[in-house]
Amino acid sequence: MLQGTPGRVSDFYDHHPINATRVLEALSRPGLGRPGPVTADDLFEFDQDHYGGLAAVDALARRAGIGSTSRVLDVCAGLGGPARFVASRRGSIVVALELHRGRAAGAARLNRLVGARGVTVVRGDATALPFVRSAFDACLSQEALLHIADKAKVLAECHRVLAPGGRIAFSDWIAFPRLGDRERTQLWEWMAATTLQTLEGYSALLGRAGFSSIEAEDLSAQWRPIVRKRLELHRTLRADGIARLGDERYLQYDQLHAFFVRLIEDGKLGGGRFTATR
Numbered sequence: 028m029l030q031g032t033p034g035r036v037s038d039f040y041d042h043h044p045i046n047a048t049r050v051l052e053a054l055s056r057p058g059l060g061r062p063g064p065v066t067a068d069d070l071f072e073f074d075q076d077h078y079g080g081l082a083a084v085d086a087l088a089r090r091a092g093i094g095s096t097s098r099v100l101d102v103c104a105g106l107g108g109p110a111r112f113v114a115s116r117r118g119s120i121v122v123a124l125e126l127h128r129g130r131a132a133g134a135a136r137l138n139r140l141v142g143a144r145g146v147t148v149v150r151g152d153a154t155a156l157p158f159v160r161s162a163f164d165a166c167l168s169q170e171a172l173l174h175i176a177d178k179a180k181v182l183a184e185c186h187r188v189l190a191p192g193g194r195i196a197f198s199d200w201i202a203f204p205r206l207g208d209r210e211r212t213q214l215w216e217w218m219a220a221t222t223l224q225t226l227e228g229y230s231a232l233l234g235r236a237g238f239s240s241i242e243a244e245d246l247s248a249q250w251r252p253i254v255r256k257r258l259e260l261h262r263t264l265r266a267d268g269i270a271r272l273g274d275e276r277y278l279q280y281d282q283l284h285a286f287f288v289r290l291i292e293d294g295k296l297g298g299g300r301f302t303a304t305r
């Protein structure tokens with residue numbers, strides 16, 4: 028029985044500015060309409076909730092060695108954008124695992140809209156994957172484990188559901204030594220981020236989960252201009268944001284967004300990409 032997304036994570040995504048309704052609204056903006064049915068490609072500008080867009084998904088898929096016969100699990104799949112991208116570009120079968128009720132429903136709705144082939148949405152918890160041993164050849168995840176306290180459990184679960192020789196490739200926030208306790212508390216309260224790992228910490232967790240050939244890359248320098256640009260874009264859409272969220276929530280979101288960008292620019296927080304073999 029699903030317990031539901033833990034409170035703060037659930038609350039964060041209940042009010043998140045990226046959601047299925049927003050994606051559909053964005054699609055119907057004047058000038059964006061194309062003749063013919065909506066395809067997965069039409070959604071990609073709006074349905075990715077990580078840094079670096081489709082290139083980042085592609086980089087993970089390449090590192091995970093995903094091909095047309097791969098059985099892929101996207102852990103914490105959000106609205107299913109990365110899963111649809113991998114399935115459409117690589118021809119693989121992808122399961123999009125997502126715990127938040129609204130996001131799982133949104134992912135399924137977008138799948139139906141575009142007739143996504145090869146993508147199934149499963150509502151479930153990354154710390155207790157509802158799959159049998161060796162069910163997948165690759166596990167992917169982007170900017171999501173930050174929400175999960177027991178990261179060791181998620182990695183152990185990925186190890187269990189991967190076939191021998193299968194690959195895990197994921198990206199996530201990483202903490203640097205100057206990230207203070209108050210800032211960590213603030214990140215939990217504002218963005219539902221918890222037990223943030225260092226680059227070395229994640230490598231050690233992967234090793235303890237039984238993975239080999241572990242590689243860790245620091246993406247922080249790449250993320251800096253991306254997060255700054257995202258904040259500026261958000262601010263150019265201020266009037267639209269206020270109309271949608273109301274003054275108070277818009278300002279709250281803007282404040283937490285700016286706080287997050289400052290931590291990255293100050294070198295207290297960053298991004299890491301990790302790959303390893305089962």
Ligand SMILES: C[S@@+](CC[C@H](N)C(=O)[O-])C[C@H]1O[C@@H](n2cnc3c(N)ncnc32)[C@H](O)[C@@H]1O
Binds near residue numbers: 124154168
């Ligand atoms: C920043 S979003 C990333 C979504 C997707 N990976 C992407 O790049 O578009 C993080 C997602 O992790 C999900 N999540 C958080 N905790 C989870 C858990 N324990 N199990 C499954 N999904 C979870 C959230 O509901 C959210 O949709």
